[in-house]
Amino acid sequence: MTTMLTLALTMHGYIADLNLFFIELLVLTSSISLWVRDVITEASYLGDHTKAVRKGLEFGFNLFVLSEILIFAALFWAYLHSAMNPTTELGLQWAPLDIEKVEAMELPLLNTIILLSSGATVTYAHHAWIQNSYKGAAIFMAITTLLIVIFVALQFCEYFFALFTIADGVYGSVFYAGTGLHMFHMITLIIMLSISTIRVTKRTMSQTHSLNLDTTIIYSHVLDVIWLALFVLFYVWV
């Protein structure tokens, strides 16, 4: 809530600088850390995660994944709505007149390949976990985390060198809304993956209590597939 408020007020010029936002980010990060610590304690040491609780968490997470898919569906809809019927302001064409598109077969392709490799490593981590290999799971989760970090860094580079901004008409808005939302999810995924890696290394998860790992794996796969759709629609088919 406060993040949204500070961001909105900054974007609309009611707050002059980003200091308040950074303080807010610090508060958010620390509260998330403490919350996660509490949940891990409840799950691993207090034994509060009974079968019913796990079922509820899993159900909640699956609904969350569904809502993710729906929010991206909304963004794809917005994109296609503008693309299929470009207005006169856009020069009656898509991508709009005088927009210098990002070349799909350059950095985005590399990003896609990195993301695909992360998909492969996370699948191997899952396989290792099923085979009861804590070490293999931990190593491959760590590699996955690293790959996602590289992905986010490259995404920053892409935004930095792109020749249009979020303010450049509907194309810029919808492009950055789509890919940017995906990037924020990737940052979340980095947090989730690193927490899972640490938990596997510290062995606070077992074969029967690995909801954290399972949900992280599902999440990473879903985000990978969403990126495929994003890549094809936003970068290739324009």
Place this chain on the structure above:
Amino acid sequence: MSMPSSFDRDDQDEVNELVYHELVWKKIKENPFVPVGMLATFVAVTTAIVKMKSGNKESANVWFRWRVIAQAATIGSLAFGAMYQQRDRFLKDSNMTLEEMQTEKIKNKAKEREKLWIEELERRDTAIQQRKELAELKKIELEKIKNESSKIVAELKELEERVKEKSSKK
């Protein structure tokens, strides 16, 4: 009106004239593996999540593997499709067939080799020339030395004769 630039793609105007769904249809027809691969990826990941939910982790893992394979195939077909298109466009631009290009290439190579061989021969020629000059110089030097030595020999003989004359007088 903007000026034409070498950065323009030839088919850009043609692409810009297409309505979006026509463009997508064109792209799909150019590379039908992409939508098929995407569909396969979606199916695989959905099945995997359903299996995960039912608690069958091994089966979910197998489906996740299929997800990665389908996605890799999709991306691979995209990349190779782009490469193929680039090649096609290049061939179209160059108004030559592939065979002509290859014969041209072979001809160029032969010419290049000939040129290199001639250069090599010239290099050898100059080397021989240089050696000849050197030999000439050496000859002259030898001639000089011979002259000098013959002079010295003559002097020696004179001296010897003088010595003989002196001794006979005594």
